[in-house]
Amino acid sequence: xxxxxxxxxxxxxxxxxxxxxxxxxxxxxxxxxxxxxxxxxxxxxxxxxxxxxxxxxxxxxxxxxxxxxxxxxxxxxxxxxxxxxxxxxxxxxxxxxxxxxxxxxxxxxxxxxxxxxxxxxxxxxxxxxxxxxxxxxxxxxxxxxxxxxxxxxxxxxxxxxxxxxxxxxxxxxxxxxxxxxxxxxxxxxxxxxxxxxxxxxxxxxxxxxxxxxxxxxxxxxxxxxxxxxxxxxxxxxxxxxxxxxxxxxxxxxxxxxxxxxxxxxxxxxxxxxxxxxxxxxxxxxxxxxxxxxxxxxxxxxxxxxxxxxxxxxxxxxxxxxxxxxxxxxxxxxx
Amino acid sequence: xxxxxxxxxxxxxxxxxxxxxxxxxxxxxxxxxxxxxxxxxxxxxxxxxxxxxxxxxxxxxxxxxxxxxxxxxxxxxxxxxxxxxxxxxxxxxxxxxxxxxxxxxxxxxxxxxxxxxxxxxxxxxxxxxxxxxxxxxxxxxxxxxxxxxxxxxxxxxxxxxxxxxxxxxxxxxxxxxxxxxxxxxxxxxxxxxxxxxxxxxxxxxxxxxxxxxxxxxxxxxxxxxxxxxxxxxxxxxxxxxxxxxxxxxxxxxxxxxxxxxxxxxxxxxxxxxxxxxxxxxxxxxxxxxxxxxxxxxxxxxxxxxxxxxxxxxxxxxxxxxxxxxxxxxxxxxxxxxxxxxxxxxxxxxxxxxxxxxxxxxxxxxxxxxxxxxxxxxxxxxxxxxxxxxxxxxxxxxxxxxxxxxxxxxxxxxxxxxxxxxxxxxxx
Numbered sequence: 001x002x003x004x005x006x007x008x009x010x011x012x013x014x015x016x017x018x019x020x021x022x023x024x025x026x027x028x029x030x031x032x033x034x035x036x037x038x039x040x041x042x043x044x045x046x047x048x049x050x051x052x053x054x055x056x057x058x059x060x061x062x063x064x065x066x067x068x069x070x071x072x073x074x075x076x077x078x079x080x081x082x083x084x085x086x087x088x089x090x091x092x093x094x095x096x097x098x099x100x101x102x103x104x105x106x107x108x109x110x111x112x113x114x115x116x117x118x119x120x121x122x123x124x125x126x127x128x129x130x131x132x133x134x135x136x137x138x139x140x141x142x143x144x145x146x147x148x149x150x151x152x153x154x155x156x157x158x159x160x161x162x163x164x165x166x167x168x169x170x171x172x173x174x175x176x177x178x179x180x181x182x183x184x185x186x187x188x189x190x191x192x193x194x195x196x197x198x199x200x201x202x203x204x205x206x207x208x209x210x211x212x213x214x215x216x217x218x219x220x221x222x223x224x225x226x227x228x229x230x231x232x233x234x235x236x237x238x239x240x241x242x243x244x245x246x247x248x249x250x251x252x253x254x255x256x257x258x259x260x261x262x263x264x265x266x267x268x269x270x271x272x273x274x275x276x277x278x279x280x281x282x283x284x285x286x287x288x289x290x291x292x293x294x295x296x297x298x299x300x301x302x303x304x305x306x307x308x309x310x311x312x313x314x315x316x317x318x319x320x321x322x323x324x325x326x327x328x329x330x331x332x333x334x
Numbered sequence: 335x336x337x338x339x340x341x342x343x344x345x346x347x348x349x350x351x352x353x354x355x356x357x358x359x360x361x362x363x364x365x366x367x368x369x370x371x372x373x374x375x376x377x378x379x380x381x382x383x384x385x386x387x388x389x390x391x392x393x394x395x396x397x398x399x400x401x402x403x404x405x406x407x408x409x410x411x412x413x414x415x416x417x418x419x420x421x422x423x424x425x426x427x428x429x430x431x432x433x434x435x436x437x438x439x440x441x442x443x444x445x446x447x448x449x450x451x452x453x454x455x456x457x458x459x460x461x462x463x464x465x466x467x468x469x470x471x472x473x474x475x476x477x478x479x480x481x482x483x484x485x486x487x488x489x490x491x492x493x494x495x496x497x498x499x500x501x502x503x504x505x506x507x508x509x510x511x512x513x514x515x516x517x518x519x520x521x522x523x524x525x526x527x528x529x530x531x532x533x534x535x536x537x538x539x540x541x542x543x544x545x546x547x548x549x550x551x552x553x554x555x556x557x558x559x560x561x562x563x564x565x566x567x568x569x570x571x572x573x574x575x576x577x578x579x580x581x582x583x584x585x586x587x588x589x590x591x592x593x594x595x596x597x598x599x600x601x602x603x604x605x606x607x608x609x610x611x612x613x614x615x616x617x618x619x620x621x622x623x624x625x626x627x628x629x630x631x632x633x634x635x636x637x638x639x640x641x642x643x644x645x646x647x648x649x650x651x652x653x654x655x656x657x658x659x660x661x662x663x664x665x666x667x668x669x670x671x672x673x674x675x676x677x678x679x680x681x682x683x684x685x686x687x688x689x690x691x692x693x694x695x696x697x698x699x700x701x702x703x704x705x706x707x708x709x710x711x712x713x714x715x716x717x718x719x720x721x722x723x724x725x726x727x728x729x730x731x732x733x734x735x736x737x738x739x740x741x742x743x744x745x746x747x748x749x750x751x752x753x754x755x756x757x758x759x760x761x
Contacts, residue, residue, distance in 0.1 A: 039522040095742055107389065107521050108745060111675060114668050115741030121664075122735025126728055245533055248526045256522075311537045314530035321519060321527050 001153040003283040009158050010282075011274045017163050017232060019270025020170035024225035025240070026250035026262035027177065028218035034194030034257035035214045036096070038109035039248070043222055045120035046088055047240035050223025051230040052124060053087075054080035055133060062138055073135045073231045074165050080227060081220040088219025089212060091116060117241070124237045132236035162231040173224060174263055177217070181259060186213050194257050246273075246313035253320045255327030264328070269313045276303045276312045339683055339753050346691055353698060359573065363580040364652075369693040370587040371648040376673045376689035377594055377682060378641030384680035384755065385602060386634035387614035391525040392512065394666040395532030396505045396639050398539050398658065400646025403504045404497030405489060405552050405656040406545075412488025420484055423476035430472040434465025480544040486552075487545055494558040498590070498647040505643025506636050508535070513635040517628065529663070540658040553655035559583050587648055594641055595682055602682070610634060664734060669696060672737055676744045678751025687753055695740065696733055703732035 025047060032040040057076035068075045095116050099109055142161035181187040186209070193200040193210050201207050226240055240247075250269045254261025281301040288296055304312060320327065354362040375397065382388045415421070441461030444454055480487065516527040539546050546552070559582035565575035601607060612620040613627050621627045650656050669692065677688020707729055711722040722728070744751070 033522075039526065098746060102749075104745075104749070108749065110522060110525065111671060112742060112745050114671065115738045115745065118664065118668065118734050118738030119742065120738075122731055122733075122738060125731035126735065129724060129727055130731065245526070245530055249530065252523065252526060305541070307541045308537055311534050314534050317530045318515060318527060318534075321523060322515060325519060325523065 001148070001151050002155050003285065005148050005151070005153045005155045005157055007278070007283050009155070011271070011278050013159055013163060015271035015274035016167055016267075017270070018273060019267035020166055021225050021229050021232075021266075022243070022247055022250045022270050023263045023266025024170060024173070024221050024228075025243075025247040026254065026266045027259055028221045028225075029247060029251045030254065030256055030259055030262040031190070031194075031214050031218050033251070034259075035190065035197075035211060036100070036109070037197070038106040038113070039256075040218075041110065041113040041244065042091070042116040042120065043218070043247070044240035044244035045117050045124075046084060046091075046219055046222035047226030047229070048124060048237065049087060049120055049226075050080060050084040050219070051226035051235055051239060052128065053083045053223065054227040055135065055230065055235055057083075058135060067139075070165060071135060071141070071162055071231060072139065073162070073227055074169070077169075077224060077227055081223045084223030085216040085219040088215040088222070091120075092211070092215050121237060121241065128237060130237060132234040133230075134234050135231050160232075162228070166228045166232065169224070169228070173221065177221075177259065180217075186210070190214065243310075245317075246310060249313045249317035252317060252327050255329035258327070258329040261327060261329030269316060272316055273309050273312045277306045277309050278302060335756060339687075342687060342752055343683075346687060349691075349694060353694060357698070357701070360576055360580075363577065363584065365694065365697050367580060367584050367587055367652050368649060369690045370584060370591055371645045371652070372670065372673065372693050373686045373689040374587075374591050374594055374648065375642050375645035375670055376677070376685040377591075377598060378638040378645065379670055379674050380638075380679060380682060380685035381598060381641070382635055382638035383674060384685070385607070385610045385614065386631055386638075388517070388631060388635055388638075389521050389525045390528050390635070390638070391667055391671075392528035392530075392532030392535075393642055393670050394661050394663055395528075395535035396509065396642035397646030397649070397666050398532075398535055398661050399504045399508055400498075400501030400643035400648075401650035401656050401661075402539055402546055402658075403501035403643065404494055404647035404651045405555055406487075407490050407492050407497035407500050408494040408556050408651065409489025409491070409552055410556075411491045412484060412486070415480065415484035415487050418480075418483050420476070420480045420487070423472070423479055424487075427469065427472040427476050430468045434468050437461045437465050437468075477542070477544040486543060486547040486550075494556055494647075494651045495586075497651065498558075498644050501643040501647030502640040503643075505639045505646075509636045509639030510632070512639075513632045517631050517635060529667070532663075532667070536658070536661060546656070546658060549657075549659050551655055551657040555651050555654045555656060557583060557651060557654070559586055583652060590644065590648070591686075595686070599682055664737075669693075669737065672741045672744075674751075675741060676748075676751060678753040678755060680755030681751070681753050684751050684753035684755070688751065692737075692740070696737060699733040699736040700729055703729035703736075 025043060028046070029040055029043050032038070032043070054073055054076050057080055058072040061072060061076060066072075095112055096109055099112055104112075144159050144161065144164065145156035146159075147156055179187075181191055189200065189205045189210050190213065192203070192205060193207060197207070200210075229243075230239060246269055247266070250265035251262050252265070253268060254263070254265030279300050279302045281297045281299060284297055284301070291297070350362065350366070353365070375393065378396075379390065379393060382390050438458070438461045441454075441458045444457050449457055512528065512531050516524055516531065519527055540548055542548065543550070557579075560579060562575040562579040565578050566572070570578065602610070609620070609625055609630065612623070613625060613630055617627045670689075673688040673692040674685055675688070676692055677686070678684025704725060707722050707725045711725065715721045
């Protein structure tokens with residue numbers, strides 16, 4: 001039983017946390033691709049800047065002497081999401097809208113988004129330097145240890161407070177997104193436009209409004225993902241730039257343009273990464289007593305060495321592109 | 335058109351003179367050698383994107399392969415590796431790799447034994463897994479042994495020019511595999527697939543310590559031309575030895591670049607170039623005219639990657655250090671894209687112009703930002719405001735911002751580049 005709890009700590013929890021972050025990021029990418037038909041590289045910088053908005057707000061609140069029972073990062077999240085949504089709208093208005101009006105090809109928009117990535121990253125580094133920050137400098141990161149001795153385990157189940165809140169918040173926002181997309185007029189218009197932009201336009205859907213709403217939703221979700229990532233590890237200028245490819249992998253694996261596919265893809269890649277680097281010897285150790293001398297388990301029996309963790313996502317991506325070129329849920333293409 | 339290109343190049347020359355005057359000869363000569371190497375790399379991307387319309391975002395991977403190639407070929411031989419059991423163990427790992435490849439091949443042919451559908455897929459997946467375990471069981475102890483006894487495999491001690499050539503060959507080989515995997519995909523998917531593959535290459539080169547020494551870095555890598563120290567030994571003073579040595583390297587690099595431009599321009603002016611333009615502009619029409627779109631695209635992808643491999647090798651042998659962890663997508667993939675976008679995709683001179691201009695902008699934006707910050711700080715302190723903190727590190731970050739600014743401005747106001755493609759209409 002100890003081994004099972006260890007497996008939950010090492011794979012299930014860390015996979016779920018990683019999967020939630022990937023999923024929230026990938027939903028934004030997939031929505032932008034579905035509506036605007038280009039791969040938005042600067043999404044990573046929306047995530048990082050969102051995390052910095054939250055960090056600044058948290059610092060501001062703390063300087064006013066406000067103390068909250070849950071981590072400050074979660075308290076200021078709604079406000080930071082609003083700021084990020086406005087920021088995303090501004091980026092679109094300043095950089096992508098002029099190109100769209102000129103009728104530029106999706107490829108040009110993709111390159112423009114790389115320019116935006118570099119500019120935002122440069123600005124963040126200009127103001128915050130290259131160092132890292134922590135949300136938990138003035139408050140403690142609570143760690144819950146659930147005693148599992150009644151199951152016969154000698155190890156507790158370990159989860160930190162941000163991780164627990166993160167999973168809850170992600171579930172809530174995915175449900176909210178689901179109801180938005182299936183019940184509201186705007187959500188239905190978004191899905192219609194993702195399916196067929198021309199048809200949506202001739203059937204009287206206000207495409208400019210749909211584009212704005214897409215940026216608002218994508219910016220808010222990106223801020224959420226970035227803040228959570230910063231709460232789980234540390235906040236640094238290349239926070240999300242390092243994981244943009246796994247996030248793209250999640251969006252593609254799910255099928256670009258498919259919101260539910262992105263969530264599935266994010267969780268899949270998050271769990272695959274945790275599973276791939278998991279040391280199976282820790283779980284299979286009891287077998288050592290049963291197995292003959294020649295078949296004893298080595299000290300490490302991970303599928304891939306830890307330093308190749310991020311590579312797992314790329315390998316999954318390449319395999320999926322080979323087997324199902326438009327992803328599991330059959331996505332769109334530009 | 336020609337007048338415009340000439341005046342742009344004249345302006346670039348003037349810029350180089352100004353930089354030489356402001357920053358000194360040693361700085362400027364180094365940057366010019368690097369700019370030549372980047373021009374070769376940009377030419378490679380121009381073949382892929384400007385001629386072929388292929389979206390390669392994995393340039394960093396090919397540059398790393400070139401860098402590794404020149405290290406492997408020209409670094410002196412490591413006797414403590416060749417005298418140990420290392421070669422034997424590596425031989426066994428190679429055998430395991432071959433056996434695994436054979437196993438996968440057999441599984442792929444299993445339909446001849448009557449396996450169909452799900453069973454065949456299962457057999458292939460199983461074969462891949464067994465092959466992977468087999469290879470890992472041999473390579474892991476070999477890697478641990480080499481790292482603990484000899485450090486790493488070392489080089490072959492051959493002239494670096496052969497390292498450049500090997501960089502091209504290695505890049506071609508990998509490009510063939512990457513192209514076969516990814517070229518069936520459309521634009522955005524191709525971009526993301528290539529960036530993913532280049533990240534895999536980076537992870538491998540960075541972590542295969544037994545072969546590449548990983549984060550421990552390899553240096554000094556020999557030069558193909560005489561080093562400044564050699565000129566000094568024969569009695570030249572500091573500055574002139576530096577100029578002579580860098581001039582020699584620059585001449586060799588320019589020779590390679592000129593040869594590449596000549597070959598590429600000749601090919602592009604001929605029927606091959608017309609076919610490539612046809613495929614780029616409308617691959618469906620080209621295919622219905624009987625052109626083999628897929629293999630032509632593979633061809634152009636491999637050709638472009640060869641130039642990237644050679645350029646990557648040139649950069650590494652010039653700096654004399656191979657540091658796998660210094661490779662960043664911003665500096666080694668996006669920078670080259672900016673060069674092509676600003677210079678003009680589809681025009682070789684545009685690619686060369688863009689490469690030199692953007693490289694100079696990239697390297698001088700840091701000292702420029704530092705000067706601006708220092709001046710601003712001087713004024714702000716003189717009126718009683720606090721001075722700007724950490725000017726050094728902040729100005730180092732400014733060049734990323736400037737690069738982003740350049741790309742967005744270029745796309746907005748000169749979407750075809752400063753020296754755009756010349757479209758000839760034969761009536």
